[in-house]
Amino acid sequence: xxxKTHYLKTxxxxxxxxxxxxxxxxxxxxxxxxxxxxxxxxxLEYDEESKSLPFDLSGGAVYxxxxxxxxxxxxxxxxxxxxxxxxxxxKMTPAVLKNHEIRILIGKGGMTGLAGTMETQxxxxxxxxxxCAAMAAxxxxxxRGVSWEDLGMPEAVWELRVENFGPLIAGIDTAxxxxxxxxxxxxxxxxxxxxxxxxxxx
Numbered sequence: 001x002x003x004k005t006h007y008l009k010t011x012x013x014x015x016x017x018x019x020x021x022x023x024x025x026x027x028x029x030x031x032x033x034x035x036x037x038x039x040x041x042x043x044l045e046y047d048e049e050s051k052s053l054p055f056d057l058s059g060g061a062v063y064x065x066x067x068x069x070x071x072x073x074x075x076x077x078x079x080x081x082x083x084x085x086x087x088x089x090x091k092m093t094p095a096v097l098k099n100h101e102i103r104i105l106i107g108k109g110g111m112t113g114l115a116g117t118m119e120t121q122x123x124x125x126x127x128x129x130x131x132c133a134a135m136a137a138x139x140x141x142x143x144r145g146v147s148w149e150d151l152g153m154p155e156a157v158w159e160l161r162v163e164n165f166g167p168l169i170a171g172i173d174t175a176x177x178x179x180x181x182x183x184x185x186x187x188x189x190x191x192x193x194x195x196x197x198x199x200x201x202x
Contacts, residue, residue, distance in 0.1 A: 007164070011059030012103035014122045020170050022177035026126055027166035028104070031144065031159060032061040036084055038155040040092040042148060047099045054147040055159060057100040064089060064107030066154025068133075069143065076143035078160070082133030083108040086125070090114060097121040110171050110180030118172045125172035139165045 003023050008016050010030030020026060033055055035043070046053055067081040086107030094117045096102070105111070106126045118125060128136065142161040149156050172178045 008104075010061055012061070013059065014103070017103045017122050017124050018174045020124050020173055021175070022170050022173040022179050024170045024173075025166065026104075026168040026170060027164040028061060028106075028126075028168065029163050029165070030061075030161070032063045032106070032162055032165070033057065034063045034065045034067055034081075034156075034158040034160065035089075036064060036066050036155050037088055037092075038151045039148065039157050040089050040096060042151070043096055043100075044092060047095070053100075055145075055157060057102050060100075060102055061104035061106060062102055063160075064105070065136075067137075067158055069146075069153055069158070076146065076158075078137040078140045078143060080133035081136040081140060081160075083128045083136075085109045086111050093117065097123055106168060110178070112180075115172055115176045115178040119174055119176040122174050124170055124174060126168035127171040128166075128168050136165070139163060 003025065004021070005025045006020055007027050007029070010028070010032065043053065064084050064086045065081050066084055068079040069076050070079050084107065086105065086109055090111045090113070093111065093114060097117060098121065102123055104124055104126060106128055108127055110127070111125055139162050140160050141163050144159040144161055146159070147157040171180055
């Protein structure tokens, strides 16, 4: 299947997510929210207590990122905003997706065993290249707000306005396809073929 390029804008509809296939390229415009480990835990705490979140994730995009921010003239500005390892959030993600209509997760490294959840919840996982923190910051047009500052700068939830944020590679789609899983399985197959015979002894 030919690789496609999608230009998506938040808030996203379910159809926006289902139109993207694993391997496609995505550029995202609109609002994204950063969220790492502590933010995911607090979201789940709010859900358990039936408390409303201070931000709206419906149709939204969550970026696994701990940004570096600085304040100038009373306004926050992004210094660096590279992705963090997404697998750290894997255990918490199914419940978060079930409780909120999130359509996009962005991070690096994939999320082990979540293809089925992404298919059920109609959410896609987009991979952004690690080591591009400054480049990512350049695509952030505005810091619109911050929630849960008590968690610390990297763990707080930052509301960011982005313009053509990308290129992002669709790693997991809503059809259950997972590029990270496929690459791992192919690598294991090649490894087993290469080393199926015992090493020769002198």
